[in-house]
Each structure stands twice: as structure tokens, then as C-alpha cells.
Amino acid sequence: MSTTEVTAAVDALEALAAHTSTSTSAPLARVLNENFAVARERILAGSPPKLVIAELQANLARAKKDVEKGLKAWYAALGNVGKSVDKSFPPNLSAISAAYDDPPLFVDAAASKALDNIVLDSLGQRGLWDSVEAFEEETDLHYDPDKRVLSEELYRIVRDIEAGNFSSAIRWATENKDFLAAPPHPSSLPYHLHRAVFLSITDRKEALAYANAHLFVYMSTQPVLSLVTSCLYGVADDSPYANDAAPLASMFTTDYCRRHGWAREDPLEVVVDLGSRGGALNAIEKARRVMGERLGNVRKWEELPMEVPLPASRRYHSVFVCPVSKEQATDSNPPTMLSCGHVVARESFTRMVKTGKRSAKCPYCPQETSLTSAQRLYF
Known part of the structure; x- marks a missing residue:
């Protein structure tokens, strides 16, 4: 590493520091020593004090400009010293601490096993049991059998909902009614399940009987009367009373996962979505190219040093x-x-x-x- 540029910048700074034009006291001292005594004598000799003081103020203003001009040059020279040091001695954080090493990802046995567990759990939560069994054969991992039973139940009920059969979902909601009604986030899933059954009944008399048996208990929190009277009219495709199973399946999945302490969304899917489609990886890579090693090892960041715009569904903090x-x-x-x-x-x-x-x-x-x-x- 060359020090020639640093030495030249320091010499220029020392020369400016030694010059009287860059001193904050020299120009003012000259005003006091050379002009104050003269002004005093002129006033004692009978010269108009107002005129003498005005001239002294003008001299002081010129001295102030000299100070500002000198300091501007001095600070510019000081900045050149800093730039020369950065250029001649670039930071090498990896030589300072092993924390800045950048080994390939998942080469460590524990890290590799953790990744395999995440992938296996993701396959199980999606109900891809053929893939789970193939993954188990290729690794020494095994999917939790109790969790598999729950996952199979979840997807069986979701398939029933999508097929228009709500009986299994209603049975599950009845068995877990205390949990669904508990604060701070009471669920409206039972009402929406019975609402879907009501809307699927074509016979008006039978629909009203079902509403009387299952829907009027929700009158204090849900628009039951509007729903019940909707059966008197035809239902258009864009009607709020059209029976769409997709939102109901999503609502059931959310409450089922909450009941068993699972993440509402597959964590692996969230990470991939944020990194690729969300643009986090592109933003991180751009920051590393622009800032270089000054940002340190990305794996040690506690928060991103830049803003990454995310959709509302991916914002997990207040x-x-x-x-x-x-x-x-x-x-x-x-x-x-x-x-x-x-x-x-x-x-x-x-x-x-x-x-x-x-x-x-x-x-x-x-x-x-x-x-x-x-x-x-x-x-």
C-alpha cells in the first residue's frame, strides 16, 4: 500500500495550518494591534467617534472574510487527507475478524441438516406425501407422525370445503368452539361455514329452517337478517352472497394452523417469496456492490440497511x-x-x-x- 498520496495531502494541510491566512486569531490580532491603537488616538485627537468606529467595523468585516476563506481551504485540505487514507488503506474486514469470513452456505453439517428439516416440513405442510417419503429415503430425517395426522386432516377438510361439503369443517369448528371464540382474536369461521351451507340450500323453506337453527345466534355480531332475506332474491355472480369456497378454505386453514401453533403460511415459501419476487435479494446485492465491505458480512446484519418495498400481506410488524x-x-x-x-x-x-x-x-x-x-x- 502506497503512502505517497497520504504524505502529500498531510504536507499540504500542515502548510495551510502554518500560514497566517488560515489562523482564526491572526487576522483579528492584526485588527487589534494595528488599528485599535490608531483608532483610539484619532478619537482622542478629536476625530468623529462615529466615523472612526465605522472604519474599525469595516476592517473587522474584512478580517472575518479572511478567516472564512482560510478555514474553507483548510477543511478542504483535511478532506483530501481522509480521501487519501481511504484510497491507500482500503478496509479489509476479513483480516480483522473471522466474523467477516464468507464461506459457502450450508456447508456446515448442522446448517445443512437445518435446511433439510425446513424443506421436509414445507413438503409436509403442503400435503406432498410422496415427496416427503422420497425425501426421507434420501436423508436420515423423518416427518413427525403426529404432525402428519394433523396435516392430512387439514387437507382433507380443505378439499371437502372446495368441493362444497362443509360438514367436516363444521364438525371441527364445533369441537374447537371455545378456542375459536377466545380473545384477543375471536374467529368468525363458524358463522361463515353455516352461511355457506345456507347459501347452498336451494329450497327457501329449508334454508329458513337452517338459518333459524344455526345462524340467528350470530345476530349480535354478523349481518344475519340481510343474509336471510337474500334468499328472496336471485344471486348474481358479483353478488356479495355468491357462494365462493376459496376464501372460506383460506379462513379455515388460518384457524386450523393457529389452533395447533403452526405458521399461517409456509415459512420456506415466505422466505423465497420475499427474496425473489419481493426483491430483497436484489436490494441486498446492490447494497453490497455499492458499499462493499463497509457494510460487513450480510449474515451479521440485524436489519437491512436499505428499504425494501413489500406488499401488505408480507408486513408482519406493527x-x-x-x-x-x-x-x-x-x-x-x-x-x-x-x-x-x-x-x-x-x-x-x-x-x-x-x-x-x-x-x-x-x-x-x-x-x-x-x-x-x-x-x-x-x-
């Missing part, structure tokens, strides 16, 4: 920031909607409630909201 506390909402401090419609964090609203009162004034409008009226929001 993006709400309280306008009062400026803090991001959490499960313990969730976003809370006031009676006026404005939203703040729960802790901010609690602090706004004065001692001895049960309500607080909105920070953005005059309307007050009681503690019992504030509602938690879910993003």
Missing part, C-alpha cells in the same frame, strides 16, 4: 407510531382508538386521564373519551 409519545405500538402498549376516531397508544391515553376522572380529552379535538369507550385496534 407500523403504528403513537403521535403523542412517538413510540411504536406493541402488544403491551397497543394502538387505541378514541370515541372521536383519533388513535393513540394505550399508555398515552392512560396518562391523559387525570386523577379522579374516568375520561380524557383527545389531544387533537375537544371530544372526550372514557376508559371503557376506548377500543384496541389490530393491524
